[in-house]
Amino acid sequence: MTVSVLGAGAFGTALAISLARTGRPVTLWARDLADMDVARENTRRLPGFTFPETLAVTGDLSDAAQSSILLLTVPMQSLARFLTQHTKFLDGKTLVACCKGIDLTTGLGPAEIIRRACPAATPAILSGPSFAVDIAAGLPTALTLAVDDGHALQTALSTPNIRPYRSADLVGVEIGGALKNVVAIACGMTIGAGLGESAHAALMTRGFAEMQRFALSRGARPETLSGLSGFGDLALTCSSDKSRNYAFGLALGRGEPLPEGTTIEGKATAKAVSNLAKKIGLDMPIADMVVAVLENHLTVNEAADMLLTRPLKEE
Numbered sequence: 001m002t003v004s005v006l007g008a009g010a011f012g013t014a015l016a017i018s019l020a021r022t023g024r025p026v027t028l029w030a031r032d033l034a035d036m037d038v039a040r041e042n043t044r045r046l047p048g049f050t051f052p053e054t055l056a057v058t059g060d061l062s063d064a065a066q067s068s069i070l071l072l073t074v075p076m077q078s079l080a081r082f083l084t085q086h087t088k089f090l091d092g093k094t095l096v097a098c099c100k101g102i103d104l105t106t107g108l109g110p111a112e113i114i115r116r117a118c119p120a121a122t123p124a125i126l127s128g129p130s131f132a133v134d135i136a137a138g139l140p141t142a143l144t145l146a147v148d149d150g151h152a153l154q155t156a157l158s159t160p161n162i163r164p165y166r167s168a169d170l171v172g173v174e175i176g177g178a179l180k181n182v183v184a185i186a187c188g189m190t191i192g193a194g195l196g197e198s199a200h201a202a203l204m205t206r207g208f209a210e211m212q213r214f215a216l217s218r219g220a221r222p223e224t225l226s227g228l229s230g231f232g233d234l235a236l237t238c239s240s241d242k243s244r245n246y247a248f249g250l251a252l253g254r255g256e257p258l259p260e261g262t263t264i265e266g267k268a269t270a271k272a273v274s275n276l277a278k279k280i281g282l283d284m285p286i287a288d289m290v291v292a293v294l295e296n297h298l299t300v301n302e303a304a305d306m307l308l309t310r311p312l313k314e315e
């Protein structure tokens with residue numbers, strides 16, 4: 001089973017490097033190769049990590065799509081258009097979505113977007129706590145791979161520093177990865193605004209309750225949210241300023257200029273989740289609060305007051 005990685009951002013590049021270090025041939029596709037094929041490094045998105053010899057880079061999607069396993073590492077809000085633009089190359093393949101989020105236009109997660117755009121493909125989700133720089137540095141990571149009947153895929157995506165655990169719950173796995181980014185923005189705002197570590201812990205915990213509530217409403221298995229793609233990724237993303245979502249929240253809370261030029265998935269996903277929850281009468285106060293701050297309806301301190309003055313309830 002050969003593997004290609006479609007999308008040469010930080011994460012796609014890190015996955016491709018780790019897979020190629022096993023000595024297997026791996027292809028990395030970029031819409032803009034820049035100098036990657038000559039420099040043998042992604043100087044723009046993941047500087048400092050030389051490509052292994054078995055990693056080929058290409059700007060030709062028809063070439064990259066020769067592999068039977070295709071990792072989709074474009075940002076979530078680009079996924080639907082990317083798949084429909086390139087269906088003829090992608091349909092029928094095993095398509096592993098590595099992006100984290102919910103599509104703002106349709107309210108769909110990556111698995112359903114894949115099913116609609118490429119009905120003959122096998123959809124899978126790879127998610128869990130893993131910073132691109134950690135993977136590229138060869139540090140150990142454990143992820144969840146959600147797919148129907150995925151033993152061979154699990155083996156194909158294992159490397160000395162990526163240990164994938166199998167799950168059959170695609171909905172639960174994709175929702176954990178999507179919603180932890182929204183909670184991470186809220187946690188960053190809290191610390192940035194000086195509201196303290198107790199408030200941070202409370203937000204993480206109530207954010208986890210919100211993730212579970214939303215996931216169950218979409219048919220996820222409860223235990224999935226306690227795993228790597230839910231609790232695991234929440235713990236990482238809400239506590240490290242290596243997370244772009246957390247760092248974005250920190251900057252918002254401090255009133256500093258917001259980071260630009262990287263992918264901050266929680267922004268669009270907060271809006272998508274808040275919209276979906278309203279339609280079905282689901283209570284998602286943290287996602288609503290993040291949206292209200294992003295849209296300048298509330299300051300961070302007003303949002304915190306709003307959460308604290310909600311009617312008292314059972315945990």
Ligand SMILES: NC(=O)C1=CN([C@@H]2O[C@H](COP(=O)(O)OP(=O)(O)OC[C@H]3O[C@@H](n4cnc5c(N)ncnc54)[C@H](OP(=O)(O)O)[C@@H]3O)[C@@H](O)[C@H]2O)C=CC1
Pocket residue numbers: 007008009010011012031032045073074075076078082098099100101130131132133261262263265
């Ligand atoms: N970075 C990380 O640590 C992790 C990221 N992820 C997830 O991976 C996904 C990608 O993130 P990441 O790699 O960090 O993002 P980056 O911000 O590093 O890069 C995004 C990449 O996507 C490319 N891209 C954007 N739109 C398109 C498109 N329409 N067609 C083709 N390529 C496109 C960009 O190309 P160009 O360079 O030409 O602009 C760029 O290379 C996100 O969903 C993120 O949540 C998951 C785990 C860890």
Ligand SMILES: O=C(CO)COP(=O)(O)O
Pocket residue numbers: 100128129130131181184233236237242243244245246263264265
């Ligand atoms: O998903 C991630 C870690 O698992 C990366 O988080 P950020 O997108 O916030 O950097």
